[in-house]
Amino acid sequence: MAESMRGLHRTARCGELGEEYIGKTVCMMGWVQKSRNKGGLIFTDLRDRSGILQILFEENECGAEVFEKASKLRAEFVIAVEGELRSRGKDANASLATGAVELVAKSLRILAEAETPPFPIEEDSKTKEDLRLKYRYLDLRRPDLAKRIMTRARLSQLIRAFLSREGFLEIETPTLIKSTPEGARDFLVPSRLHQGSFYALPQSPQLLKQLLMVSGMDRYFQLARCYRDEDLRADRQPEFTQVDMELSFVDMEDVLEVNERLLQYIFKEICQVDISLPLQRMTWIDAMENYGSDKPDLRFDLPLLECTEAVRGCGFSVFSQCVENGGKVKGILLKGQASMPRKKIDSYVELVKGYQAKGLAWFGYAEDGSVKSSFAKFMSEEDVKRLTEATGLEQGDLLFLVSDEKKQVVWNSLGALRLALGKDLDLIQKGQWKFLWVTEFPMFEYSEELGRYQAMHHPFTMPMEEDLPLVDEEDLSRVRAKAYDIVLNGTELGGGSVRIHQSHVQEKMLEKLGFTKERATEQFGFLLEAFQYGVPPHAGLAYGLDRLAMWMVGAESIRDVIAFPKGKDGSDAMMDAPAEVFDPQQLKDLHIAITEE
């Protein structure tokens, strides 16, 4: 039976009991980690979020009744113990933060008993995630997961403190808003008071933060809950948190500057890492050409080599025809890897096919001067010489090449190959924090599916001033945007842009993106109208807080830094949500019915 804690007052948390408490009477509460009887003594490990404290029950200290009660303690019982804190002297347990002390119990209350949990509460759980998600409240008792949630809380607090000091106001924006479908699907919320109408949950506070700039709030931030009803790819959540900010009267440089200091601050405080500023920058086109990625992992080198000119007119028609048709040929050179097993090479051929490459050409130049290659036999000696000169290929080296008429295919497939090679060849030194700003993104990207251009970032991004004349040309792919992403070790932490602040530019961009005037008004009319009343130049940025926290604590999934995450199908196994409604009247009230489709 559960006893009351009436009259008791907890002295401190377990991990807070320093040596200054030695000799003092303390009252401690927490969960039993384990309890064992050894030589007529009972040793109980008491656990709370801060750590573990050893409790000692000696019958002649605590009396027979308490000793008897203590002998019944089992894992996860919740208890309160009063007694004297004692130094463990030479018996100190160095593996515990509080290992130098122990509590000699005088009294014991069992505040709550506990069934045996469905999995043990211990670090590095090997329990399947499904079961851990169902009993998330038990999983959160595991010290490694608990610490991650605590670190995330500290991270949020640091971000808020920093941005507040920098003159940002945290302003809450509504989450029952208008559906403006563009990008991912909206979650909809049927309105009871307005039959047939729906609110949408925000994919981000984008338009609202721009309106805050129109309203003169000058600098805004918010740790904003955002929602995307996507088919769940690995490690996505239908609801997630964004560190969202917007600044007025700034250009890109100002946004980057304050964010570099923010990153420096939080990484110093949480990871004890010194980041030197300014951070490295790279244009989007350089990132694609050199690393085949708009978020290159710079913890290792291995750049993509330009080979298009070197194979022009060569005997291998796959290359020469591709170049003839305006295509691109690039390669990756691996020093000293000429003897890579054929099986391994074949696995890379398969890899690039997953990125729409038609194949992966390879050229191994063994130490003994012999050549093994998928294409060398089609090439003249002169052809080979041009290629080796262009790439720096020497005896002992292996060269991979991809050619395609679409440069995006060359970039993507070699970018993926580069990452795989970096991992397989163990090129990534641990403990590196390679930050990078990627800038000058294309404004538009062509969607084969839609048969028109789309905004690569979003329709409110400002084109670079020098590219404004290009907006009127047929080929919009050359227009660069004042957009920027912040990349860490090959992961995109966040991104943003300078926004358009002139209604005539905004209207033109929407037109180029295929919005009819009617549709633009219906969807963004309130923003376009706001732009008529004096908009300051403004720019912003948003981080994925979950992803940032995940990197900072070294977790492998964002689920490890979210207290109650959804599973892979968007469901909550603990609460059993989503679920059927309790009462059909709930749907009637909302003027909706479930269809069979």
Place this chain on the structure above:
Amino acid sequence: MAESMRGLHRTARCGELGEEYIGKTVCMMGWVQKSRNKGGLIFTDLRDRSGILQILFEENECGAEVFEKASKLRAEFVIAVEGELRSRGKDANASLATGAVELVAKSLRILAEAETPPFPIEEDSKTKEDLRLKYRYLDLRRPDLAKRIMTRARLSQLIRAFLSREGFLEIETPTLIKSTPEGARDFLVPSRLHQGSFYALPQSPQLLKQLLMVSGMDRYFQLARCYRDEDLRADRQPEFTQVDMELSFVDMEDVLEVNERLLQYIFKEICQVDISLPLQRMTWIDAMENYGSDKPDLRFDLPLLECTEAVRGCGFSVFSQCVENGGKVKGILLKGQASMPRKKIDSYVELVKGYQAKGLAWFGYAEDGSVKSSFAKFMSEEDVKRLTEATGLEQGDLLFLVSDEKKQVVWNSLGALRLALGKDLDLIQKGQWKFLWVTEFPMFEYSEELGRYQAMHHPFTMPMEEDLPLVDEEDLSRVRAKAYDIVLNGTELGGGSVRIHQSHVQEKMLEKLGFTKERATEQFGFLLEAFQYGVPPHAGLAYGLDRLAMWMVGAESIRDVIAFPKGKDGSDAMMDAPAEVFDPQQLKDLHIAITEE
């Protein structure tokens, strides 16, 4: 045409330009508040969120071209001005924070032109709220509203800093959860991936924060977005923000103690008020008996007087029969108000009828000894004497009385009358901050509508230990709960309770509240299951942040402390939400259809 701000860098905000800048070249940006040509000079007031700065265009300082451009400035244009800051000497404008300086312009860029706004941007707007909500981004430019939003941001930051220092972790809980209808209606979110299933938006994170305690998080807080699909009464919002907290290993005293210090801290920082601790406390029954309210306004006295015994068996049968039947008679005595006009008295009679009182009896004992009364003629001299002795009625006084068999009717009607009298007779001295804890709330309240008892707070509230035996009796109204509300000047700022942490107590309470075992399992099964694995004693509290902010800034509506509030019908006039979906496919994807009902 909008000019670029390329090459310009803002020096500071308008209100930040102190005398240390005098003689220096500065670059300032903001909105034109007004601009006027006077004696060949142009005076322009530049506004941003921090204040107003006077700019002076002199043709021989800035040249003809800039002067010409400046002559075209109109209200709400966004401009950048470079020039030298000069002391205004004896021309200083004491009504402006920056009135001692002015900026003598050298150059001017018009960053954005502006149409004439639909209402003037000025303090104490007289514009109708409907129009202001539609153009909220313009309304937010008004300094009084902008300051309130800024104060709210500061309040949030202070609350977070205080609670973090006290060992609370800010943990985000999910907002796509399971519907557990109890109390208000849930907003539902149809699931696309799970046909026929719905998420609900949380009315509060109640169950989740209790699970965080089960998980050992020890102290949790969150500025949590909450949702209630209610018929909108005055000054409610479908989404609102709660300062939500929960603590483990505590009893009521611990919760009150830390919250008193929190209140002291934020009221000192924001309102410069010194609150002395501990705060006053009152049991619920005392609050009802003495003030007719569970949130009494203690800025004035005027208590409810007990008259039941004094009128027992009197000649006025309304009273005597009411008492006979177990009813209650209470009164309010107004010193020196015997000559209150009959018309005024009649208005109070009408008032109490709105609270289901059958009438309001009154007794005026004029200075000349004459009596005017609605009931004295039915009473003997002895009857009158007992009543005047019980109430302390003297010559010159007026006594109001309400009798009813239901004590709730007596309390409610006299509680409302007391507030009306306090206002009408101007009894409330300004500048008072009367905080009060109301404790020992009833656990259950009987719902005539449902024909059963309901939880007054919620089903997870712990009964007072001494009242636990009463839970098995028929009349549950005597069971008191470990619940508490914090009241300021007659407004409930927040409330909370010690929670049940034993599954057998929780199961019994749900049974008493009319939950079948099946329904309890379906709705709260995950909580009941969690309770089997070792739950610490825990308690919590939540404030309405919007209401708290409203009080602290002296606003009259919570809409004044929310950046983008909904209107009275739950709609957003600015974005036009809720709205019909753009594409019927959105509903098909969600497996729902709109019904005609």
